[in-house]
Structure formats: C-alpha cells, structure tokens
Amino acid sequence: MIQEIISGLAMGCVYALVSFGFVLVYNAVGAVNFAHGELVMFGGYFGLIATSWMHLPLWAAFLFSLVAMAGLGIVYNRVAYYPMRQRPAVTVIIATIGMGILLRNSALALFGPDPVKLKSFLGDHVFDVGGVIILQHHVLIIAVTIALFIGQSFFFSRTSIGRKLEATAQDQETARLMGINVNRMITLTFVLSALLASIAGFLLGPIWFRDPDVGLIVILKAFIVIVIGGFGSIRGILAGGLFLGVIEVLVASHLTSEYRDVISFLILIAVLIVLPQGFFGEKVAQKV
Amino acid sequence: MNPRKKILIVFLLLAAAAVLPVFFKSSRYYLNLLNLAGIFIIFTYSLNFIHGYLGLISIGQAGFFAIGAYVTAGLTMAVGLNYFPALFLAGVASTLAGMVIGFPATRISGHYFVLITLGFGEIVRLVILNWKEVTNGTNGVNNIPPPRLGPWVFDSRFSYYYLVLFVIVLTLLVTMSLRRSKYGRSMLALKVGELAAMAMGVNPLSHKLINFGLSAFFAGLAGGLYASYVGSISPEPFSVNLSVDVLTMLLVGGSGTIAGPVIGATFLVFLKEGLRFMKEYYMILYGAGIVLVMIFMPYGIAGLIDRLAVRLRYPSG
Numbered sequence: 001m002i003q004e005i006i007s008g009l010a011m012g013c014v015y016a017l018v019s020f021g022f023v024l025v026y027n028a029v030g031a032v033n034f035a036h037g038e039l040v041m042f043g044g045y046f047g048l049i050a051t052s053w054m055h056l057p058l059w060a061a062f063l064f065s066l067v068a069m070a071g072l073g074i075v076y077n078r079v080a081y082y083p084m085r086q087r088p089a090v091t092v093i094i095a096t097i098g099m100g101i102l103l104r105n106s107a108l109a110l111f112g113p114d115p116v117k118l119k120s121f122l123g124d125h126v127f128d129v130g131g132v133i134i135l136q137h138h139v140l141i142i143a144v145t146i147a148l149f150i151g152q153s154f155f156f157s158r159t160s161i162g163r164k165l166e167a168t169a170q171d172q173e174t175a176r177l178m179g180i181n182v183n184r185m186i187t188l189t190f191v192l193s194a195l196l197a198s199i200a201g202f203l204l205g206p207i208w209f210r211d212p213d214v215g216l217i218v219i220l221k222a223f224i225v226i227v228i229g230g231f232g233s234i235r236g237i238l239a240g241g242l243f244l245g246v247i248e249v250l251v252a253s254h255l256t257s258e259y260r261d262v263i264s265f266l267i268l269i270a271v272l273i274v275l276p277q278g279f280f281g282e283k284v285a286q287k288v
Numbered sequence: 289m290n291p292r293k294k295i296l297i298v299f300l301l302l303a304a305a306a307v308l309p310v311f312f313k314s315s316r317y318y319l320n321l322l323n324l325a326g327i328f329i330i331f332t333y334s335l336n337f338i339h340g341y342l343g344l345i346s347i348g349q350a351g352f353f354a355i356g357a358y359v360t361a362g363l364t365m366a367v368g369l370n371y372f373p374a375l376f377l378a379g380v381a382s383t384l385a386g387m388v389i390g391f392p393a394t395r396i397s398g399h400y401f402v403l404i405t406l407g408f409g410e411i412v413r414l415v416i417l418n419w420k421e422v423t424n425g426t427n428g429v430n431n432i433p434p435p436r437l438g439p440w441v442f443d444s445r446f447s448y449y450y451l452v453l454f455v456i457v458l459t460l461l462v463t464m465s466l467r468r469s470k471y472g473r474s475m476l477a478l479k480v481g482e483l484a485a486m487a488m489g490v491n492p493l494s495h496k497l498i499n500f501g502l503s504a505f506f507a508g509l510a511g512g513l514y515a516s517y518v519g520s521i522s523p524e525p526f527s528v529n530l531s532v533d534v535l536t537m538l539l540v541g542g543s544g545t546i547a548g549p550v551i552g553a554t555f556l557v558f559l560k561e562g563l564r565f566m567k568e569y570y571m572i573l574y575g576a577g578i579v580l581v582m583i584f585m586p587y588g589i590a591g592l593i594d595r596l597a598v599r600l601r602y603p604s605g
Contacts, residue, residue: 032399032402079579080579083583084582084583084586087586088586090343090345090539091582091586092582093345093402094535094536094539094578094582095578095579095582095583097532097535097536097578098536098575098576098577098578098579098581098582099575099579100575101532101571101572101574101575101578102572102575102576102579103575104571104575105568105569105571105572105574105575106572108568108571109568109569109572216528220406220410220528223403223406223407224407227400227403231399231400258418259414259415259418261410261414262411262414262415262418265407265408265410265411265414266407266411268403268404268407269389269392269404269407269408269411272392272396272400272403272404272407273392273395
C-alpha cells in the first residue's frame with residue numbers, strides 16, 4: 001500500500017510538472033498549447049538521441065536535451081503563437097494541434113513506432129525500508145518536483161526577470177508601458193515551458209515506455225490535473241497532480257485497471273460540473 | 289447575393305454532385321474517396337452546429353461518431369433491424385449521449401467546454417475498447433451488412449454515393465433552415481455576445497442544448513453511414529485524432545458558413561490521400577499545413593474566397 005502510494009505520488013509529480021509547463025504559457029498569453037505533451041515527448045527523445053546516437057553519458061544527454069528544447073521553445077513560439085497573437089484564441093489552439101501532429105509524426109519518422117525506454121540517473125536501484133521497496137527513481141522525481149516548485153515561487157516573486165514575466169502575464173499593455181520587452185518575455189515563457197517539458201520527459205522516460213503517441217496521453221492527464229487544480233493555479237496543479245497520481249494507482253490495483261482512465265476522465269467532468277474553478281483556482285467569470 | 293440566388297446556386301451544385309460519380313464509375317478508387325469525403329462532410333456539418341453557431345470548440349466529436357457506428361452495427365446485426373430505422377435510432381442514441389454530456393457542458397464555456405468534450409470522447413473510446421462482451425474490444429465488429437431498402441441494396445461504391453448524398457442534403461436542409469429561423473439568429477447572437485443576447489431575452493442554455501443535440505445527431509448519422517460503408521469497425525480510429533481531424537476540416541473550410549464544411553472535408557480527404565505517397569512524412573506535412581492555414585487563412589478557404597470576391601467587386605477597396 002505504501003509502495004503504491006509512493007509510486008502514485010511520483011507519477012503525480014510528473015503530471016504536475018507537465019501541467020506546470022502548460023500553465024506557464026497559458027497564464028502568460030492565454031494560449032492553450034495542445035502540443036505540450038509532444039514537447040514532453042521530445043524532451044525524452046532528445047535524451048535518446050544523445051545517449052544512443054551520440055553515445056553521450058546521461059548527464060550530458062540531459063544538458064543536450066535542455067539546450068535543444070530551449071531552441072525548440074523559441075521556434076515554437078515563432079511559428080505557432082507569434083503570428084496569431086492578435087487573433088481569436090481558437091486560431092492558436094488549432095495551430096498548436098497542427099504542431100502536435102507535426103511533432104508526433106516527426107518522432108514517428110525519426111524513431112519508429114516501437115516503444116523505447118530512457119535510462120534513469122539512478123538505474124534500477126531501490127531503497128528497502130523495512131520491507132517496503134521504493135524505486136530510487138521515484139524518490140528522485142519527487143525531490144526534483146519539490147525543488148522546482150519551491151524554486152519557481154522564489155523565481156517569480158524575488159528575481160527581476162521573474163517579476164517581469166509575472167507582470168507580462170498579468171497585463172501586457174501595462175508591462176509594455178513599464179518598459180518591459182513583452183515579446184522577449186513571451187519568448188522566454190515558451191522557453192521555460194519547453195525546459196520544464198524536457199525535465200518532465202527525462203523523469204518520465206524510465207517509468208513509461210516512450211512511443212510517438214505518448215504525448216497525447218500525457219497532455220490528457222495534464223488537462224485533468226489542471227482542471228482539478230483550477231485553471232492557472234500553480235499550487236492547485238501540484239495538489240491536483242498528486243491527487244490524480246495516487247487515485248490512478250489505487251483505482252488500478254484495487255478497483256479496475258481497464259477502466260482506470262475512464263474514472264480519471266469522469267473525475268475531470270465531475271470537477272468541471274461541481275466545482276468549475278477547481279480546488280484552488282480563479283473564479284469563472286464572463287466578459288462582455 | 290439575395291437568398292433566392294443562393295438557393296439556386298446550392299441547387300445547381302447539388303445537381304452537379306448528383307452526376308459527378310458517373311464520370312468516375314469505372315474508378316473504384318475515386319468513388320471511395322468521394323464517399324469518404326461525403327461521410328466527412330456530414331460529420332463536419334455536425335461540428336458546425338457547435339462551432340459555427342455557438343463558437344464553442346468540441347474535440348469529443350469522435351465519441352458521437354463512434355456511438356453512431358456501433359449502435360448501427362448492433363441494431364442491424366444483433367437485433368436484425370432494417371438499416372434505415374437503425375441509422376435513425378443511432379442518431380437518436382447519439383443525441384441522448386449528447387444531452388447527457390451537453391447538460392453540464394453547455395453551462396460552462398471556453399476552454400472548459402473543450403476539456404469536457406475531450407473527456408467525453410475519451411470515455412466513449414475507452415468504454416468501447418474495454419466493454420468486450422458487447423463491443424468485442426479491440427477486434428471490433430466485422431461483416432456489417434450493407435444497407436437495404438426494399439429491392440435496393442447499397443453494396444457498391446456507386447450506389448452508396450447516392451445514399452451519402454441523400455443524407456448530406458438532409459443535413460444541408462436542417463443547417464440552412466436553422467440559419468434562417470429566429471432560432472438560428474438567436475444562436476448567432478449568442479456567439480457574438482452571450483450577455484447581450486441574454487439581455488435580449490435569448491435563453492442560452494436551451495439554445496446551446498438544442499444545437500448540441502443536433503450536432504450529436506448528425507455526427508451519429510455520419511458514424512452509422514461509415515460503419516456500414518467500411519463494413520468493419522474497431523475502437524482504434526475513433527480517437528482524439530478523429531475529433532481533431534473533423535475540427536481541422538471545419539476550420540480549413542470555413543466555420544459558420546454553408547460551403548465551409550463541404551470544402552474543408554473534401555479538400556482534406558483528398559489532400560491526405562494525395563500526400564500518402566510520401567509515406568511516413570505525409571502526416572508531418574499535414575500538421576505543417578494546418579499551422580500554415582491558421583497563419584495565412586484564419587477564416588478558412590470559404591473566408592478567403594469571400595474576401596477575394598469582395599476585392600474583385602470593389603477593386604479599389
């Protein structure tokens with residue numbers, strides 16, 4: 001039972017990281033990035049390119065993935081968001097869906113349909129705590145996630161660049177009047193989102209088989225997490241991710257493994273009906 | 289253009305569509321593409337009820353399509369019903385599902401609506417996948433019989449074309465009469481500004497629910513047509529990708545227009561087929577194409593044609 005809960009928490013942490021990257025962009029520009037799951041997938045695939053094609057050690061592969069994903073984030077902003085920034089939100093949504101198809105099938109063409117696994121920094125080592133077996137990788141996931149969530153709150157409230165990003169997200173016009181280069185901040189937001197995707201991809205690599213369709217599954221989970229947490233709330237995402245991760249593991253092992261995802265989606269719909277602002281989120285208000 | 293002229297044009301185009309397959313009678317390949325395009329035209333019109341009239345994005349449309357397909361197959365094969373009542377009942381079943389999900393979904397808007405429809409579509413697919421006693425799981429349902437109406441059997445691609453065309457005309461009639469009714473106008477008012485429309489006495493909930501039901505009905509019909517045309521169905525094609533495909537067709541064609549769904553569905557069915565020779569690269573180009581269309585033609589092909597027509601008529605403007 002404890003074992004299950006810890007693996008659920010680890011899974012939930014990955015969900016939270018994926019959702020975090022998605023929400024960064026959403027909060028900054030109001031764009032719903034449907035290809036964020038594909039970005040997570042590419043984070044892992046870049047690691048794979050580095051380890052199995054370039055024969056780099058895992059830490060170098062991680063650096064390579066971060067750099068490559070930062071570049072991808074810049075390109076992504078230029079192609080799928082920037083040209084459409086003045087248009088209705090649906091235009092951007094469809095463009096990101098198009099980007100998702102493009103990225104998914106690029107992965108298919110490059111790596112083939114067979115699932116592959118990325119190595120973990122900690123291998124397959126386990127902790128044995130009084131008979132409870134805990135995968136060290138799970139502990140790593142939880143530690144990294146906690147560090148990142150603490151780090152982000154420091155970054156956005158204490159550093160100059162973080163505050164500029166925050167200001168841009170709150171009100172672009174005012175931020176521009178304050179002398180902030182809004183377009184640069186938006187590009188930076190996309191880069192940060194891609195970096196988070198890269199980290200999530202690396203953490204997910206060893207525990208999930210990676211095939212070109214994984215991005216879709218990942219983003220669907222992230223949507224559930226984001227709705228549970230309240231659209232846009234960072235605290236809510238962490239809580240929502242952990243909640244979903246644990247619930248999934250418990251449902252799969254005690255109730256039904258086939259209908260596990262059905263139950264996750266029912267939770268999504270139930271939360272939307274009963275508590276549309278999520279557990280931590282904004283009020284749903286309507287603009288005239 | 290006055291309405292009478294418009295109806296005349298629609299009429300002429302339908303006449304052209306009626307003679308079109310005669311030219312391809314010897315080519316099973318092109319007839320197949322035309323039939324698939326036809327089924328997707330109905331499917332795209334179904335989404336037009338939601339996006340074109342209400343401005344809401346649904347990416348759960350594949351769920352209704354799947355319900356239509358499985359109910360049609362079930363009623364004709366297990367119950368032994370004739371195809372046409374079965375198809376109608378499939379539409380009704382799909383509408384009921386639409387009501388169940390539409391009741392909560394129409395109370396919320398924006399990206400919340402997108403997510404609730406997404407959740408719905410996935411639930412339908414997962415239930416079909418796992419409810420093996422009824423749906424036969426991943427193996428799917430095979431040997432679905434062709435439609436039969438008295439002495440006629442729609443078992444050739446040529447005859448199926450006319451069946452599909454008939455349902456397209458039905459869909460068109462509903463779409464066009466909706467546009468011209470008080471109802472349709474209230475809906476367009478809702479799309480432009482919900483609060484303002486409410487102040488004018490439009491009840492947004494009932495309007496949205498009716499449109500959602502219509503959308504589900506026609507998506508179900510399209511699914512029922514698909515099932516007996518292809519002859520075998522499995523859960524695999526009814527994924528989010530299908531919902532995304534149909535949304536793309538609508539937006540590429542031009543949402544909220546009469547011509548848009550026809551243009552978008554036909555164009556993309558043929559484009560996908562035309563790019564197929566590029567093997568694994570064709571879906572990459574397809575994705576890139578969607579992005580380019582959104583950058584350069586945000587109102588779809590129909591919107592582009594409209595703007596060109598305006599420019600031709602008023603060259604200086």
